[in-house]
Amino acid sequence: MSVHSALEELAKYRVQNRRASQEVFEKGTSVLQKNGHSKMGDEVWDFLEQLALAAIDVGRLDVADQCLRRLSDKFPQSPRVDCLAGIRLEASEPPETALKYYSELLEADPTNVAVWKRRISVLRRMGQTEEAISELSQYLDTFYTDIEGWLELADIYARCNQYDYSLQALSHTLLLAPQNPVYVLQSAETAYTAGDLPLSLKMFLMVVDMTDGDETEFLAESTPLGITVRAWYGVKLCARRMSENPRVVTASASDASPPKHLGLLDELATERLRVAYSSAGQKGDIAQGRGIVFSWVASP
Amino acid sequence: MSVDAPASLYLDPQIRDWVLFPITLVMILVGVLRHYIVVLLQSPPKKLSRAGVREQRALLRSQILRATSSKSPIPPAHYKALSRHLSDAFKLGAYLKDGPPNGDAVSSATNALTDPATMDGMMAGMKTQLVMMVPQMIIMGWINFFFQGFVLIKLPFPLTFGFKSMLQRSIDAPDMDVRWVSSLSWYFLNLFGLNGLYRLFLGGDNSADSSRDMTMSPFASAGAAQLGQPQDFTKLFKAERDNLELSEGQYAWAGEELDVKVLRKYGKLLPRLD
Numbered sequence: 001m002s003v004h005s006a007l008e009e010l011a012k013y014r015v016q017n018r019r020a021s022q023e024v025f026e027k028g029t030s031v032l033q034k035n036g037h038s039k040m041g042d043e044v045w046d047f048l049e050q051l052a053l054a055a056i057d058v059g060r061l062d063v064a065d066q067c068l069r070r071l072s073d074k075f076p077q078s079p080r081v082d083c084l085a086g087i088r089l090e091a092s093e094p095p096e097t098a099l100k101y102y103s104e105l106l107e108a109d110p111t112n113v114a115v116w117k118r119r120i121s122v123l124r125r126m127g128q129t130e131e132a133i134s135e136l137s138q139y140l141d142t143f144y145t146d147i148e149g150w151l152e153l154a155d156i157y158a159r160c161n162q163y164d165y166s167l168q169a170l171s172h173t174l175l176l177a178p179q180n181p182v183y184v185l186q187s188a189e190t191a192y193t194a195g196d197l198p199l200s201l202k203m204f205l206m207v208v209d210m211t212d213g214d215e216t217e218f219l220a221e222s223t224p225l226g227i228t229v230r231a232w233y234g235v236k237l238c239a240r241r242m243s244e245n246p247r248v249v250t251a252s253a254s255d256a257s258p259p260k261h262l263g264l265l266d267e268l269a270t271e272r273l274r275v276a277y278s279s280a281g282q283k284g285d286i287a288q289g290r291g292i293v294f295s296w297v298a299s300p
Numbered sequence: 301m302s303v304d305a306p307a308s309l310y311l312d313p314q315i316r317d318w319v320l321f322p323i324t325l326v327m328i329l330v331g332v333l334r335h336y337i338v339v340l341l342q343s344p345p346k347k348l349s350r351a352g353v354r355e356q357r358a359l360l361r362s363q364i365l366r367a368t369s370s371k372s373p374i375p376p377a378h379y380k381a382l383s384r385h386l387s388d389a390f391k392l393g394a395y396l397k398d399g400p401p402n403g404d405a406v407s408s409a410t411n412a413l414t415d416p417a418t419m420d421g422m423m424a425g426m427k428t429q430l431v432m433m434v435p436q437m438i439i440m441g442w443i444n445f446f447f448q449g450f451v452l453i454k455l456p457f458p459l460t461f462g463f464k465s466m467l468q469r470s471i472d473a474p475d476m477d478v479r480w481v482s483s484l485s486w487y488f489l490n491l492f493g494l495n496g497l498y499r500l501f502l503g504g505d506n507s508a509d510s511s512r513d514m515t516m517s518p519f520a521s522a523g524a525a526q527l528g529q530p531q532d533f534t535k536l537f538k539a540e541r542d543n544l545e546l547s548e549g550q551y552a553w554a555g556e557e558l559d560v561k562v563l564r565k566y567g568k569l570l571p572r573l574d
Contacts (some may be wrong), residue, residue, distance in 0.1 A: 083515040112349040144361045159317045171382075174373040175364050184373065199375055202555035205562050206373070212565075220567045254377040259559040272566075 003036035011043070014050055021057035024050060029063060045071060045253040052084055056091045064088055070239075079105075095126045113143060120152075129160060140172075147176050151183075154190070163194035164253065181210040181227055188234055197238050197248045199256040201265075204234035224276045232272045236297060239266040270297045307478060311451065319447050319483055327490045328497065330435045335502050338428050351397045355533055358395035362386045362540050366547040371554045379551055387544050390537035397533070418444065447483035455479045 006027040013020055016169055028051035031037055037044045052067035052294040068088055071081050082105055090098040102119040105112060116139055133156055140149050150173045158168035169189040177183060188203035211228045212219060239262055242249050249258045259265065274297065277290040348356065363383055372379055389395055448470045459467075459478045467478065467485040563569040 080467055109347070111348065111353055142350055142357070144357055144364070168378065171374040171378045175368065178373045202375075202558055205558040206555045208562055209558055210566075213309050254375045256375050256377075257556070261559060261563055261569065264563050265559060268563060268566055268568050 003031050003034050005035065006031050007040065007043075007047070010047060010050060014046060019057070021054040024054035025058045025060065025063070028054060032063075032066075045074065049084060051079075053087070054086060060090070061091060064091075079109065079112050079115070083112075083118060085120055086115065090122060095122050098122050099126075109141075113146075117149070124152075124156060129156065132156060144172075145176060147173050150176070154186075158190065158193075163190055166190050167194055167196075167254075179210075181207050184210065185227060185231060185234075188231070191254075192234065192238065194253065195248070195251075196253045196256065197242055198250075198252040198258050199254045201235060201238040201242070201259050202256055204231045204238065205265075207231035208235070223278075224272050229273070229276045232269050232276070235265060236269040236273060239269060273297050305356060307456075309451065315450065315452060319452055320486065322398055323443065323447070323483060323486055324490055324494075327439065330439060331498055332496060332502065334431060335434055335498070341427055341431065344539050349397070353396040355395055358390075358533075359536060359540055362390075362542070362544055366543060369547040369551045373554055375555070376551070379553075380548065382519055383544050383548050390541050390544075393534060393537070395490060395533070395537065436491075440484075443483055443487050450482070451476075451480045452483045452486050453481060515525055 010024060010027055010031075013024060028047070031047070032051070040047060048067040048071050050069070052064045055061070055064035055067065060289060065088070068081070068084060071078075071084065075081050086098060086101050086105070089101055099119065099122050102115050102122065105115045106119065111116075116135075120139060121133055122134050123135060133153070136149065136153050136156070139145065140153065142150070150169050154166045154169035154173070156164070157169060167187060167190050170183065170190055173183045174187060184203055185207045188200050188207060191197075191200035191203060208228055208231045211226070211231070212224065213222060215222070242259070242262055243266065249262075252258075273293060277293045365379075365386065369379070374382075451468075451471060454477075457479075461478060464478050467481040468476065469484060470482055471480075560569065564571050
């Protein structure tokens, strides 16, 4: 692959924020070998950072060290390069060393977002969950708009089976990105796991409402696709659980009102799922797992 | 000589070569120079501590909460809990940079003259003002000295007689059409007109724009600096509490009636007839 096309691909990865470490590493090293980086002008630093990260990911710390040396020669006191050096430390040294390094950097500049986040991730990796949670909460209290941070907090709580707290963290993501159905789906599933079924049902319906397309006249005949199918599964699950156990209908931790027309919702979800698995591209092809899905939705 | 015969003067082309273009050229160059000087003079923005950043962004939290309040993605219990938590925090001043005020502590940061951060801000503002003013005075003096006493251009638009005294300052010809103007007025035209050119070269936020100095007096810079740095967060938080209360009244959950709505959408329930 020529240097020019490799550089284009790499620039595309940077813009899309794709990790693709193996590909980046291969393309990047080929560019380095052919000495293509000398003609890149100011983009070469972004490229070196990208290559360094990919090299650490792939395990080739020697290449990463080369890139890091070039970057630190050019930008001596840069916080960005310091963060990269910290990541390099994390790769080969015990986590306590990296933690100490990050703490020093944070003392010098307490508002360095990248380093703070790295520190939190190291704490999580070391298993110091409580410390990680408290640092992350402090971080999010200061930098409220970091959606990634809220998602991470929700993830940590969910791993510890504290689904209520996870739901609270997710509600901040919902506020920050109200148009994103993926976060609503995640909240709905977390609510389901937490046992708050009315809330979960309503949120699954929110996802359906957001993603089922614009042609309202043909909705009843349209095929649900992608995330909508998952939401219909959620609706079916909730409806089933609620009809089996009437107590959960009113026992909502978030005081969500009980749903009306539960039977009709159950029917609708069943129908939608059957439709989703009835068509699969080519005419005559049967969607994978259709039989299983049909029997599952049909069972009481 | 009747006044309504259009006087058509023939101007020496050397006037165009040696006055018109040089004035414009000099003004463009001085403008660009000013822009770069201001850029060099600007000191890097002061770093804020963690508590300072937190204080600055605290209002953002409640604004984000309120932004979607009429069609909120979060259920009522969560919304109310967040709203109340923020409201209490604002009341107690939990987000203030120096921590919640205790008892009789007077808000000290609002006095602009004693707060060092705002002093720096004001000084920077004064410096830029000075840089703006000096070249203008110099150019005006230069034009008045060298390019005085003759007509430079004819304005393409008519003007009333009132402008005669300003635009034909050095020329004592009471019958001459006001459209024939001296070089000082060309200077003023350039002053306001070159802004567009600067925007092309230097981008939107350039410091070469002199027309802004005309509208903004030196006292405005002191006022702007006052508003900039020592924003009285206590007052802002108090106002935000009222906003939160208002939004709580407007709150509605997006998912509230969705069970009925989705059923209607898919034709399982008959649509409402009202």
